[in-house]
Amino acid sequence: MKSYPGKSQFIVRSSEIDYHGKATIPALVSYMQEAAWENTRSIGISMYDLLERGLTWVLQRMRVEIFRYPKHGEAIVVKTWASGRERVFLHRDFRIYSSDGELLGQATSVWLVMDVVKRQMVSVPDFIMDIEVVPNQEPLPFAKGKLPQLQEVQYAQQMPVRWHDIDLNRHVTNTRYLQWVLDTLPTEILEKQLREVDIIYKAESVLGDTVISEVGTGETESILLHKLTSQQTGKELVQAKTVWEVLS
Template sequence: MKSRAGESAFTVRSSEIDYRGQATMPALVSYMQEAAWENTRDLGISMYDLLERGLTWVLQRMRVEMFRYPGHNDKIAVETWASGRERVFLHRDFRIYNQERELLGQATSVWLVMDVVKRQLVSVPDFILEVEVVPGSEPLPFAKGKLPQLQEAQHEQQMPVGWHDIDLNRHVTNTRYLQWALDTLPLHLLEQKQLQQVDIIFKAESILGDTVVSAAAPAGADGHTYLHRLTSQESGKELVQARTVWS
């Protein structure tokens, strides 16, 4: 079976906007993941298809670039397609359009397969490998390479993991990590600048009852780039690493 691109329609809701009336980055990432779910469902490799086999999808990395943010009640289309495969890494790309078919943003992502009982990553199973990757659009540059390490935090918050932070995989949903990373930044940055790019790597899972420590600091003197690190207070394990760029 050959893969094919999918497209999903969304309307920006009032609960998904910031004080400017624009969709938030976590909301946009949620749209992209919903579009990915619909596309994999049509290909017979959705999360539900995997769960029947004791497996699940996990997002390992996502790099998003926004050119313009949609506003409240705007209708957008999210196009997504499987863009490549490298060993256990499965790549998926996204493009976001408004009703006039103007490109608002784009993203590339990396996915892995996990055993839901052992909580361990596994080789890509044959029933997924049987879906031939035929990109519907030209692939975006893969998200590769390491991010710079945050050396000394200038901003820090503790986030207790509650019931509504947990997803179908019984661990903290990835959009919550993104939200926590952004919430840790200084108010003047959030009010005065616009998030242009985010590159986020998910390294380990956190579960109900944990406390996540979110730390951030500027990467340089210009104040346009910030580094982020989220760790488990209980184990000290690094959960997430990210870099954000503001304009």
């Protein structure tokens, strides 16, 4: 079987916008993941297909660039394709377009396969490796390498894990982590345009946990570094870097 690129259409809903009337970045990431689900379903390796085998997909890293945020009611198209393999890592790219073909944003992502009982990553099974990847276009540079460590915390919040934070894998959904990363920031930063996000998912948290979100400035004022930590275990859950319009 061959893996061909997929294309999904969405309309930005009122529940997915900020007070400027534009889609939030967690909403855009949700669209991309929905498009990936549809693409994998067409070749029999969706999350539901894996769950029947006691396995599941886990997002390990995602790097997103946004050039223009679509508005409420705007129709968009998300194209996605498997872009490569590296040992246990499976790479997938995305591009978001307006209805008239304007490139609104793009992303590259890294996925792993997890045993749902042992809660451990496993080697990519043969039934996935046997699928031939048919590239659509030149892949984006793989998301790899370390992010700078957060040195000095400027903002912090505690986030209790509640029922609606949990996904099909019975842990906090990755878009909620992204939301918590951003919700820790003050309004004067959030009102700026967020241009890039590079987020690494390191460990899972579950219902009843409390997550500590911390933020500080990176190498320039337009770069912020983020860390989410489990209050219960002290384990680092998420590391991220965001790039904004020049902060003043």
